[in-house]
Amino acid sequence: MIRLQNIEKVYRTDTIETLALNSVTLDVAKGEFLSIMGPSGCGKSTLLNIMGLLDAPSRGMIQIADKKTDNLSDKQLAQFRNKTLGFIFQSYHLINDLQVLDNVELPLLYRDTTAKERRMLATEALEKVGLSNRIKHFPTQLSGGQRQRVAIARAIVGKPDIILADEPTGNLDSAMGNEIMDILINLNRNEGTTIVMVTHDENMAHKTHRLVRLFDGSQVQ
């Protein structure tokens, strides 16, 4: 589903050159639940951003859902992300000015859908994460766990093949973290969604199919 070959990422300033990823090669199979671990600054999030086409590698090849992505324009990249990828962030990144339902509808705004369809699909996604009774709330009126569930609903509303989660339980206590993990596991098991998750938590990582470890930008396991 995801194929990364010899991915390198170098950050350059006028004086310093930092190698964030060093020749990382990784294949993620369809329906796989993969976790990435490593110490802070080892390049986990950079790798996830490159998989999510949010950042471009300095060198290497990316193939997602059988499509090479190096030559896509800004508009094509946006469309590709919209159809194929869903994101979950550690700090949720919900839009506080919009109600829960509007937040979940967001990816559908950039597709050819009617308002009625958007409403229906967003309500369906919120039901899956157990938040159908909170659709009129604003994010600031919800707990951390509830906010992350809204973020998951937003990630799955467009039925993407792949979900990329950057420390989804990082801001939550263990009970809430487990709840979120259960939702992701069910999503992977029942819907066949491919999930790549960056985490610091060994327990969470061991619940996934495979664990990849990074150290100083290189893959060590």
Next chain:
Amino acid sequence: MLKNYFKIAIAVLRRRKFFTFISLFGISFTLTILLVLTAFIDKVVGDSYPDRKRDRSLYISRMTEVMQQDGTSSGPVSFYFLDHFVGSLKIPAALAISSGFSGTNTYVNNKKIAVSYKYTNAAYWDVMEYDFIEGKAFNKQQIDNADKVAVISEDMKNQYFGDIPSVVGKYIEADNVKYRVTGVVKNVPITSYMLFSDIYLPYTVAKTDFRKDKGYRGGFFGVLLAKSTGDVSRMQSEFNAMVRRLPMESKDYKKIYCHADPYIVSYVDTGDEKRSGVMLVLSIIGIFTLLVMLLPTLNLVNINITRIMERSSEIGVRKAFGASSRTLVYQFIVENIILTLLGGFIGVILSIIALHFLNSLNLIPNLVLSINFTVLAIGLLVCLIFGLLSGVYPAWRMSKLNVVTALKSQ
């Protein structure tokens, strides 16, 4: 999609109320100034009462005489010049002659009333189309007889006689002379300075005999009326030819400039042959409008950049979930147009209040300003230009934001 943009625009406006206040104040205040200005220009330029035949009229407002030594002498023309030289032209169908208005005081029940009066010839009433509320103008016979008759304005009637149905045949006193009222006309605003007055009198009743003064310059204006619009340029050529043949008033002068021009050109004539009054007025209005619009636009650009950058996390999320840079530019421009239209709406209300206030102050006699559809359309256009000008640059800058950087900024 638009509903979503609208929701977020309103939410953003409510989030930072002080910024919103500054933005809305900037837009609405600027718009109010522009709307009042355009209402004023529209009234002064667009209102063709009482000279409704402007398309076939030429106005003679001033003469400039160039001295032998350096220097020029300039001012309104004399009755003699108009009557003797301009009156001899063949093409014009009629020549309206009137003096500039002068001020005096009159008293009613020991109450002082300031009065403006001017002298006219008989043709003045044929060339102009005053709306008579009652009665009629004085005629040539009455002028030749030097009858003490007068046409007064509606405003004068109300001030002098009070609220009575008819005043024709009654006497009005001005400058210790009593005049019999022959007619009452609808008010003319003072901005039509060549035509405005409270009392119109035959030129023959003046204490000085204007016909005797053979100088070219005095305190008079002339309006030449052509038979048809096709005759206007011929009439102008004939006038210019007459001026070229005009003998110098004295040895002190070497050149005479005098023009019969369309209304606007004559209205803003500065007497300066090298600089067109129209260009001067247009330049002043242009610079004023630019300054009035430029400052709030720059202010809005600045505020918008701050506001948009505050929302970089939202920009990151939208991009991650499929918004292209172009879509985001569109979103932020729509949001900004919503803001400016809101400011525009407030501006229109403020303008109505300001115009009502200005009218009630009666700073300029008889000038009643109002918002009309032209002014409203200009206002809406100004709002849209505002929205685009102040929204495009911040939106473009924001759309170039890197997704990862945008997401990290929260």
